[in-house]
Amino acid sequence: MTYEKDAEKEKRFHLLVKIISFLAFLLIWHLLVTGAESSPFLMQYRIHEIPAPFEAVQALVGNFLGRGIGSTYERGIGLNSLMSFIRVLVGFAIACVLGIPIGLAMGYLKYGVDAGGTIVEILRPIPPLAWIPIAIMIFRENAPLFIVFLGCFFPIVLNTTAGVKCVDMKLMEAAKTLGASSRHLVSKVVMPWALPSVVTGMRIGLGIGWMSVVAAEMVGVKRGLGIGAFIWRVYTSGNIDLVVAGMIMIGFIGWLMNFSIEFTERKLLKWRRTIGG
Amino acid sequence: MFRLKNQKSDDCKGDNEVLLSVKGLRKRFGSLNVIDDIDFDLKLGELLCIVGPSGCGKTTILRAIAGLEKPSGGRICLEGKTIEGPGPDRGMVFQDPALFPWRNSLKNVEFGLEIKGMGREEKERIARSSMDLVGLEDFSHSYPYQLSGGMQQRVGLARALANDPEMLLMDEPFGALDAQTRNSMQDELLRIWGETKKTVMFVTHSVDEAIYLGDRILVLSARPASIREEIKVQIERPRDRTGEQFNDLRKEVLGLL
Numbered sequence: 001m002t003y004e005k006d007a008e009k010e011k012r013f014h015l016l017v018k019i020i021s022f023l024a025f026l027l028i029w030h031l032l033v034t035g036a037e038s039s040p041f042l043m044q045y046r047i048h049e050i051p052a053p054f055e056a057v058q059a060l061v062g063n064f065l066g067r068g069i070g071s072t073y074e075r076g077i078g079l080n081s082l083m084s085f086i087r088v089l090v091g092f093a094i095a096c097v098l099g100i101p102i103g104l105a106m107g108y109l110k111y112g113v114d115a116g117g118t119i120v121e122i123l124r125p126i127p128p129l130a131w132i133p134i135a136i137m138i139f140r141e142n143a144p145l146f147i148v149f150l151g152c153f154f155p156i157v158l159n160t161t162a163g164v165k166c167v168d169m170k171l172m173e174a175a176k177t178l179g180a181s182s183r184h185l186v187s188k189v190v191m192p193w194a195l196p197s198v199v200t201g202m203r204i205g206l207g208i209g210w211m212s213v214v215a216a217e218m219v220g221v222k223r224g225l226g227i228g229a230f231i232w233r234v235y236t237s238g239n240i241d242l243v244v245a246g247m248i249m250i251g252f253i254g255w256l257m258n259f260s261i262e263f264t265e266r267k268l269l270k271w272r273r274t275i276g277g
Numbered sequence: 278m279f280r281l282k283n284q285k286s287d288d289c290k291g292d293n294e295v296l297l298s299v300k301g302l303r304k305r306f307g308s309l310n311v312i313d314d315i316d317f318d319l320k321l322g323e324l325l326c327i328v329g330p331s332g333c334g335k336t337t338i339l340r341a342i343a344g345l346e347k348p349s350g351g352r353i354c355l356e357g358k359t360i361e362g363p364g365p366d367r368g369m370v371f372q373d374p375a376l377f378p379w380r381n382s383l384k385n386v387e388f389g390l391e392i393k394g395m396g397r398e399e400k401e402r403i404a405r406s407s408m409d410l411v412g413l414e415d416f417s418h419s420y421p422y423q424l425s426g427g428m429q430q431r432v433g434l435a436r437a438l439a440n441d442p443e444m445l446l447m448d449e450p451f452g453a454l455d456a457q458t459r460n461s462m463q464d465e466l467l468r469i470w471g472e473t474k475k476t477v478m479f480v481t482h483s484v485d486e487a488i489y490l491g492d493r494i495l496v497l498s499a500r501p502a503s504i505r506e507e508i509k510v511q512i513e514r515p516r517d518r519t520g521e522q523f524n525d526l527r528k529e530v531l532g533l534l
């Protein structure tokens with residue numbers, strides 16, 4: 001807790017620390033790869049071939065719309081990322097539509113966990129990437145979509161269930177004395193109570209989904225669009241600048257997605273007091 | 278006295294002044310015998326206080342009436358009908374106010390009306406008048422965490438009142454408040470009770486509170502709870518907490534506990 005007049009100052013400090021640490025990160029990166037050119041030790045690991053931050057961003061911007069660079073990459077980082085982004089959104093949406101009701105049912109119904117728990121606990125430790133062969137076999141070009149779905153699905157189910165399980169029985173009873181039927185209990189007590197947990201599941205799921213799409217595309221999408229496929233193609237043709245540019249794009253989109261979920265979360269969950277305000 | 282017509286069960290017959298009747302109520306939790314054969318009636322518009330030692334089963338009695346706890350024996354009848362579960366005809370005010378943290382005060386108060394499927398305007402009108410009644414009209418948009426303990430209790434009371442229940446069940450609602458706030462909440466309760474003419478069953482472990490509020494006091498024994506004494510409070514309201522009659526009654530009740 002801080003007093004009013006310190007709050008403004010503290011806010012500026014938060015921003016300052018963020019900027020400084022980010023600049024420091026870029027500086028270390030820059031020094032490492034430029035310094036590598038005069039270090040035989042680092043050169044032996046080809047560190048000097050990694051672009052400095054500025055070069056990577058330059059490659060990113062230059063290739064974004066796919067102009068000006070050799071014919072293999074004519075479709076650019078922008079379009080390739082967009083394709084991956086769409087895959088993630090679709091897979092994520094399907095995972096939400098299926099995962100949230102399943103999680104609710106597992107948490108709320110008396111025999112819910114008995115029915116679903118074991119299956120989920122056995123399927124969950126299988127990394128989404130281990131599904132790639134099967135996914136390619138069944139879904140062919142759409143394999144990455146399925147992989148994303150899997151990555152999103154389990155965190156959403158588990159967090160929804162956990163959120164429902166910890167519902168405050170006092171609130172359930174209060175609702176009952178106010179006339180709530182079990183339909184009302186679910187929609188007006190259980191769901192709002194579990195919402196923070198569901199959103200956490202969605203955030204974790206989206207993160208895993210975004211990570212798995214890249215890997216799935218590297219293997220599953222040879223010539224089509226997709227940032228994973230793009231990175232693999234530019235790597236095999238030896239363009240490390242574009243590999244790193246693609247990685248930056250992945251990081252940036254992931255950050256953006258997380259940011260938008262956090263933003264929605266804050267809007268949605270105003271009523272919660274949290275540590276650090 | 279005439280008998281009510283159309284009764285489901287003979288055991289639930291009563292006269293028309295009796296709103297609630299508890300007959301031979303027993304409750305065990307496993308091997309723990311908590312309530313041992315309790316009988317009492319609650320008249321329409323009455324304010325009944327229940328006092329008893331901590332852990333004797335006061336909350337359990339109230340929860341049984343609310344329909345949140347199934348009796349192990351005996352029966353509870355409201356207006357001649359056996360209680361079979363919770364319902365909006367019995368409003369409960371909990372010791373910990375149990376407000377919905379994601380709803381602001383007004384939305385908390387609207388909860389029961391929402392469930393009845395009431396239209397938006399009517400819902401808001403009733404909820405607002407209920408907030409007025411407890412003196413919180415300026416805090417409609419505050420979330421529970423933005424309210425003091427006493428204010429939260431008042432929202433809890435407004436929420437129960439908005440539903441227009443047959444009776445109010447109050448479980449040590451002012452137990453966690455400081456002495457001054459507690460006294461003023463007691464006065465507010467009496468004012469609201471006077472205005473709404475609700476039947477109230479009020480559980481407390483404070484003898485003073487019981488004497489100050491109640492038309493009647495049930496003094497319970499230690500667990501397993503049974504009724505040790507039933508006392509009619511015949512002091513004129515507003516009651517003087519330091520008056521002679523008050524002191525005599527306090528002595529009497531304390532002697533029973």
Ligand SMILES: Nc1ncnc2c1ncn2[C@@H]1O[C@H](COP(=O)(O)OP(=O)(O)OP(=O)(O)O)[C@@H](O)[C@H]1O
Pocket residue numbers: 306309311329330331332333334335336337338482500
């Ligand atoms: N769900 C339960 N399971 C087992 N025992 C219970 C349960 N609820 C209450 N009890 C027991 O019943 C007894 C009476 O509890 P109750 O809450 O009714 O007491 P009380 O009179 O309200 O006490 P206090 O004044 O401290 O609130 C206690 O010994 C308690 O341990």
Ligand SMILES: [Mg+2]
Pocket residue numbers: 335336337448449
């Ligand atoms: Mg109690």
